[in-house]
Amino acid sequence: MRAQLARDFERFGRSLPRDFAAHVRETYRIDLATRYLGEPLPHAVGKGSGQLSLNARQLDEDADAGLAFVILKTVIAQDESGAQSMAAWAIHETKMKVERRRAASGVDGWTVTWKGRGWDRSFDEYLSLVRAGRDLARAGRLLAVPSVKYHLPRLHEPFRDGEYRFTTQALAAAWGGDGPLLLEQDFSPTLAGDALADDRAQILRWLREVPGQIRAHAPVRLALKLMNARFDDAFQVEMLQAAGGAEALVVFNRLFDENLGVAYGGWDLSDRNLRVLDTPSLRPGLVMPELCGTGNIHSGRMILEYARRGCASVQLHTFFQLPLGEYPAANGSRTQRALHKLIFDPADGLIAGLLELEDQGFLERQGGELHFLDLVPDAYRPR
Numbered sequence: 001m002r003a004q005l006a007r008d009f010e011r012f013g014r015s016l017p018r019d020f021a022a023h024v025r026e027t028y029r030i031d032l033a034t035r036y037l038g039e040p041l042p043h044a045v046g047k048g049s050g051q052l053s054l055n056a057r058q059l060d061e062d063a064d065a066g067l068a069f070v071i072l073k074t075v076i077a078q079d080e081s082g083a084q085s086m087a088a089w090a091i092h093e094t095k096m097k098v099e100r101r102r103a104a105s106g107v108d109g110w111t112v113t114w115k116g117r118g119w120d121r122s123f124d125e126y127l128s129l130v131r132a133g134r135d136l137a138r139a140g141r142l143l144a145v146p147s148v149k150y151h152l153p154r155l156h157e158p159f160r161d162g163e164y165r166f167t168t169q170a171l172a173a174a175w176g177g178d179g180p181l182l183l184e185q186d187f188s189p190t191l192a193g194d195a196l197a198d199d200r201a202q203i204l205r206w207l208r209e210v211p212g213q214i215r216a217h218a219p220v221r222l223a224l225k226l227m228n229a230r231f232d233d234a235f236q237v238e239m240l241q242a243a244g245g246a247e248a249l250v251v252f253n254r255l256f257d258e259n260l261g262v263a264y265g266g267w268d269l270s271d272r273n274l275r276v277l278d279t280p281s282l283r284p285g286l287v288m289p290e291l292c293g294t295g296n297i298h299s300g301r302m303i304l305e306y307a308r309r310g311c312a313s314v315q316l317h318t319f320f321q322l323p324l325g326e327y328p329a330a331n332g333s334r335t336q337r338a339l340h341k342l343i344f345d346p347a348d349g350l351i352a353g354l355l356e357l358e359d360q361g362f363l364e365r366q367g368g369e370l371h372f373l374d375l376v377p378d379a380y381r382p383r
């Protein structure tokens with residue numbers, strides 16, 4: 001199998017088949033299938049919300065590459081008059097810098113430095129993008145899920161129901177169909193760095209009450225994308241526990257550098273996320289919402305680190321933005337080149353990692369097959 005993997009790595013570096021998950025199942029008897037927000041996926045790798053899911057062309061390219069899902073850029077909620085209480089997040093900024101960042105542990109990784117925030121075009125244009133995503137999902141080509149930043153009040157203030165109502169209903173209408181609207185709510189790093197997030201009780205109230213505020217207006221399956229708050233690891237665990245009303249949790253958005261006033265990633269981010277997910281009090285007997293990992297995922301091995309701590313799927317951003325020379329593939333879109341390395345790299349890829357876990361006795365074949373989802377502990381497994 002390892003010789004086969006070396007051959008696949010070599011030839012798929014020239015051209016990655018869109019349905020590589022079927023090839024993996026046939027050739028290696030490894031089933032990569034999993035779920036995000038209850039939806040079946042051929043494999044675990046999706047794209048996080050951001051500057052790489054702003055238009056239909058980007059979605060089409062990702063559908064062609066065989067990506068499992070994409071979260072659309074975060075839109076700022078509005079009421080029917082167009083008023084946005086979180087308007088400070090709808091700012092325009094195009095310049096991004098992909099750069100190295102050394103972690104506290106001394107290891108170098110990549111980060112994207114960017115001063116922008118949420119969607120900066122009209123709400124109608126966002127609804128068109130949701131419809132383009134819906135069409136791809138119906139055609140079975142790509143699951144594309146909208147993301148929102150809704151009004152987040154101070155502790156003594158009420159939620160602005162007009163924003164929740166108008167935005168949720170408009171998204172549900174654009175999404176259409178018989179099933180519930182799939183949606184992410186973003187608690188972003190710039191929010192974590194804002195005075196609004198100085199108060200722990202205030203953050204915990206958002207996590208407890210936002211799901212109900214949204215659900216009052218449409219049938220929704222909701223993922224809360226949790227921030228890395230500026231408090232200790234124990235507070236991250238408190239946030240996870242407070243957010244149990246959502247169907248899924250995305251853990252955890254980027255860190256906030258208070259000196260530079262920017263969000264960042266790299267190894268500091270994955271070190272913190274994995275450490276929090278390791279917290280023993282999270283485990284025994286606890287039934288958690290489905291988890292989706294995010295942060296410094298740049299190899300199949302890192303996908304496995306998140307999976308073993310409960311994440312049935314992952315969403316990446318930075319790894320889809322690296323200079324072309326960083327990918328071993330010679331051809332293809334950045335998404336294809338990234339998938340090629342994540343899945344087929346003979347040293348660090350997902351297949352190599354799964355075969356190694358089998359050798360070590362962590363994972364067993366059932367009916368002759370290895371199943372990616374068997375790695376996810378029971379309490380977190382999507383039902």
Ligand SMILES: Cc1cc2nc3c(=O)[nH]c(=O)nc-3n(C[C@H](O)[C@H](O)[C@H](O)COP(=O)(O)O)c2cc1C
Binds near residue numbers: 073112297317319
């Ligand atoms: C330039 C940039 C813009 C982003 N914008 C959003 C956003 O609008 N909404 C959101 O939920 N996450 C946003 N993110 C977070 C990513 O989706 C992702 O969760 C995070 O960067 C961690 O993954 P990574 O280490 O693979 O980049 C953004 C990230 C970057 C780098």
